[in-house]
Amino acid sequence: MRALSLALNFTRREIRNRYLGSFSGGLWALLQPLMQLAVYSFVFVYIFKAGPIFKAGAQNAVATGFVPFLVMGLWPWIAFSEAITRSTTVLPENAGLIGKVALPREVLVIASVGASLSLHLLGFIAICIAMALWGTPIQLIMLPLALLVYLQMALLVLGLGFLFSALQVFVRDLGQVLTQLMMLWQFTSPIFYPREILPEPYRDWMGFNPFSYYPEQMRALLLGSESIAPGACFAALIVALAVLALGIVVFRRLDSHFEDFL
Amino acid sequence: MSKSSAKTGLLVQAHGLGKSYPKVFHRSDRLRALLRLLAGRREVDATTVLHDINLEVWRGQSVGLIGENGAGKSTLLKLISRVLTPSAGNVKVHGRIGALLELGAGFHPEYSGRENIAMSAALYGLSSDEIRLRLPEIIEFADIGHYIDEPVKHYSSGMVVRLGFAVVAATRPDLLITDEVLAVGDESFQKKCVRWIEEYLESGGTLLLVSHSMYHIQKLCKHAIWLKSGVISAQGDVFDVTQAYLSYHERKNTTQAPQRAVVEAQGMEFHLLDVWLNDESHEMPLLLEHGDELRIRTKVHSRDGRVPVVMLGIVRADSTPVYGVSSDMDGAEVTLQSPGIYMAEVHFPALCLLPGGYTVRMHALDTEGVRLFDTIERGLTIRGSSRELGMVRLPHRWIAPNALPNAADSRAGTAP
Known part of the structure; x- marks a missing residue:
């Protein structure tokens, strides 16, 4: 109970911390993905002329156009990767608090993840509504379901956040390595392209990527592309819960030694 | 539920309590330590800071913790307040702890005093309603004027202590732990704190105080514990322990x-x-x-x-x-x-x-x-346990005032 109210308090503080003193305030959090969207759309649509290629490979997936397709992958990805990279370094960043105040350290990770995810969720909902107003056939009615999918992603992110933040205390390079790995992860996930355009062996490998479920499910729900098999949904949930459990176990085991290594 | 048990007796119980820090020199040490911990094994190569501390603090007790720098006083307080995790033994605490361990711990420098009060009160386990209720009381106790709305980074260290103490005071802890922070406050605030602690003790509060000021220790505490290189060297009545400590300390210098x-x-x-x-x-x-x-x-x-x-x-x-x-x-x-x-x-x-x-x-x-x-x-x-001040007892006698002739009369009588 106390941990919960603390986590809420810290999340609020975390959100304020990130934008306290920044010129644009919280607006930047919403603008940043928008800029990325503009850059990627420009590169893929006008430079690489990717639209027709995607369409040829997977009519269904990109039926509503490349930008809405990209939105469904890009927002969850930005939330996902930002939450993970930020939460990874949260313990050293709060070393002052850890050595001086008694608090459940999980709160710090939860607050960091919570701040990233909630900010980008706002952005995601905003852009979905904006696109709907623009005339894109987005099924806004499915937004609550999409929210559930987003929550499921939160479990996965939280698990990875616990895991990486605990390891980061001992292996300080993890943060840097992770930034690079995230880029690799980004391009091996079906964010910029539908899974269908991949050649056969690689296409199935994507099933092992725990993130690939989320853009695809968002597209299925909101853009009405080919729906995901219930088995795959279930598997994704299991994976998210398993990662969360692993994260909690590792975090708990290392928790009592954080202050020795910070 | 734990409240009722806390009302009656034992607040803190430490048994075989020890703390050691791993020796980490090389990059590979960290990795090795990580793997060992993940495998569920204890650290072997470690520097011991505290060793085999057995300690009981009962409700209503006031205990002073003395010792040289590096004796492990702060570590012990941190173990009791659960900021650190013991590497040996265990410590049980029944009841709410209010710990002032370090200057400005838990304060965010960018935020105003008011916002920091809310945050750190939440850290001490106050609900947001309670915080709202006690905010005026806290601000009044801290008594730092308009600075309450300035960011804490602009505070003097004394103001930080004022704020910190005010928050802890408002949480009405079962056990108050303070670590030498009072020394930073100015004279009048120190007096205010001492007065508050005395009232708190009278109303049944429990105190665990680290100080290098034997004056504060003797004034506020009835018991004392002398920590020497991580072990308890003496504990018992505050006068016996402080005197043993002082003579050890002074002699060491000469x-x-x-x-x-x-x-x-x-x-x-x-x-x-x-x-x-x-x-x-x-x-x-x-x-x-x-x-x-x-x-x-x-x-x-x-x-x-x-x-x-x-x-x-x-x-x-x-x-x-x-x-x-x-x-x-x-x-x-x-x-x-x-x-x-x-x-x-x-x-x-x-x-x-x-x-x-x-x-x-x-x-x-x-x-x-x-x-x-x-x-x-x-x-x-x-x-001895005399509370007299100075170095020697001068021969003296107290006279009951009513046995004397009226003071005004006697002055009038002797003036001419």
């Missing part, structure tokens, strides 16, 4: 010098062969109760057979002189015992030194009492 002096004096015209305090000639400090008799005897070697002057001085172990006298001042006789060997003895029938650590210095001077040739020092510890 132990190096006398030995050298004795060696250098070999072959001098006059040199002290030995000093006996109450017939004890060893180097260990002599333990006396206040009011005991002290007998000092000394043996002096005179190279040319001339009669020496013997001088003695009593100094508090921090070298403040208390009393000094020489044989020629008193016209006392220094007796020849065998050729070249003189003896002198002086008695203090009822030593009026107040409890504390002292040093007795014996000096050998030439026949004229002008040149100092040799010095021997001996430690002297006076035990």
